[in-house]
Amino acid sequence: MRLQPDEEAMLDGREGPAVQQAMALLVQYGEALGAERMVDVKNVCGANIFTPAQKQLAGGGDPAALFSQWSLNSDRPLSIPPVRVYSCQLIGPMDREAWAVQGMRPEDAQAILASEAFSAQLGIQLMNTCTPYQVGNVPVKGEHCAWMESSAVVYINSVLGARSNVEGRESAAAAMLTGKVPYWGYHIPENRRATHLVWVDWDVESVMDWGLLGYWIGEVLEDEVPVIDNIRHVPNLVRLKHFGAAAASSGGTELYHIPGITAEARTVEEALQGAPPRRVWHYGARERRETWEHLNSTGRDPEVDLVMIGCPHASIEQIWEVCRLLNGRRVHENTELWIFTPRALRHLADRNGYTEILEKAGARLMSDTCPAIGQFLPKGTKVVAMDSAKQAHYLPAIMGVQGWFGSVADCVEAAVTGRWQGGLQ
Numbered sequence: 001m002r003l004q005p006d007e008e009a010m011l012d013g014r015e016g017p018a019v020q021q022a023m024a025l026l027v028q029y030g031e032a033l034g035a036e037r038m039v040d041v042k043n044v045c046g047a048n049i050f051t052p053a054q055k056q057l058a059g060g061g062d063p064a065a066l067f068s069q070w071s072l073n074s075d076r077p078l079s080i081p082p083v084r085v086y087s088c089q090l091i092g093p094m095d096r097e098a099w100a101v102q103g104m105r106p107e108d109a110q111a112i113l114a115s116e117a118f119s120a121q122l123g124i125q126l127m128n129t130c131t132p133y134q135v136g137n138v139p140v141k142g143e144h145c146a147w148m149e150s151s152a153v154v155y156i157n158s159v160l161g162a163r164s165n166v167e168g169r170e171s172a173a174a175a176m177l178t179g180k181v182p183y184w185g186y187h188i189p190e191n192r193r194a195t196h197l198v199w200v201d202w203d204v205e206s207v208m209d210w211g212l213l214g215y216w217i218g219e220v221l222e223d224e225v226p227v228i229d230n231i232r233h234v235p236n237l238v239r240l241k242h243f244g245a246a247a248a249s250s251g252g253t254e255l256y257h258i259p260g261i262t263a264e265a266r267t268v269e270e271a272l273q274g275a276p277p278r279r280v281w282h283y284g285a286r287e288r289r290e291t292w293e294h295l296n297s298t299g300r301d302p303e304v305d306l307v308m309i310g311c312p313h314a315s316i317e318q319i320w321e322v323c324r325l326l327n328g329r330r331v332h333e334n335t336e337l338w339i340f341t342p343r344a345l346r347h348l349a350d351r352n353g354y355t356e357i358l359e360k361a362g363a364r365l366m367s368d369t370c371p372a373i374g375q376f377l378p379k380g381t382k383v384v385a386m387d388s389a390k391q392a393h394y395l396p397a398i399m400g401v402q403g404w405f406g407s408v409a410d411c412v413e414a415a416v417t418g419r420w421q422g423g424l425q
């Protein structure tokens with residue numbers, strides 16, 4: 001790779017061993033990908049909160065030693081300097097207040113809080129969510145970023161027009177310390193060209209329908225870039241959040257274009273950058289039904305143990321909607337209703353009275369984590385209902401449970417009645 005003088009200086013160790021190790025990792029990463037140079041980044045989202053299990057695997061050590069090993073791939077403990085650019089913590093393993101509900105031991109909770117405090121001391125913003133764009137980290141069009149978390153990257157790339165690949169823990173941590181990442185993938189304008197055209201022959205309007213469309217696109221297109229045509233209703237943040245998260249979990253979608261809606265394509269031709277699409281796909285009633293059946297393929301028992309809402313983390317609008325759908329009713333005695341939201345929005349929910357409404361109904365509002373990342377469920381859970389195609393994709397596989405997927409109204413009904421009665425209209 002061709003390095004600039006400031007990058008050479010970091011690689012030579014003139015900024016200390018941690019920055020040197022970070023730059024060495026980035027050079028290795030860039031060379032493996034055929035990148036010719038680095039690009040400056042001023043907005044990084046990564047994950048540097050470590051669990052006691054990770055500490056044990058690393059053979060113990062203080063937070064700096066864990067950061068060295070897990071984030072910078074160095075067996076030698078390094079002194080970690082403050083981050084060089086604006087950096088945020090993504091979702092972590094634990095709700096800092098409701099850790100006991102997760103079944104966590106106090107000493108494990110303390111260890112995670114110590115790891116979190118170390119990150120804060122480095123200058124990493126403790127947003128602790130998979131949706132930093134919901135709580136103030138909103139990159140602008142053309143801004144080069146280094147973000148982990150596939151659902152967040154597809155959102156900022158497509159909806160906002162920012163430029164990021166899906167980074168890993170190490171490359172994101174290295175970017176925090178250097179302000180650099182290799183210039184490859186979606187940093188390069190030509191790679192942002194749509195390669196496939198998807199013609200949508202269905203009236204996609206609801207959040208559930210956006211999730212189904214996203215899941216289908218990820219399945220058929222894998223990591224190609226689609227331009228999606230014939231969308232009849234302008235979606236909102238929640239719909240595109242569910243759409244992108246679904247596409248990034250069934251496939252590897254990191255970027256899509258919807259002419260007139262997403263940031264970089266006013267027309268189909270502009271999204272295709274003047275080239276013909278490699279293939280035209282059609283999404284209609286059959287594709288929609290097959291996708292819904294696939295997402296419900298692990299569901300057998302109608303008795304639901306847990307209803308989970310908030311994958312990706314719920315917006316305040318979604319929390320408000322759950323409160324309205326509950327409409328004064330209580331969660332069934334054999335069922336739990338858990339809603340996950342960024343902590344910053346949790347404060348807003350507290351202030352608006354939504355937390356109280358949910359608690360009175362027997363539901364729980366949680367933050368900082370989710371069942372897939374923290375790997376926890378209420379004791380004895382066998383059947384989970386959810387409104388997220390992404391969670392329906394992962395949770396049965398990760399936690400060995402049955403999963404039902406449907407609308408948020410279906411989910412709230414399941415929470416209140418204890419039974420899954422969702423279907424496809």
Ligand code: F3S
Nearest residue numbers: 130311312313370372
């Ligand atoms: Fe976020 Fe967890 Fe879903 S990280 S996108 S709530 S699986």
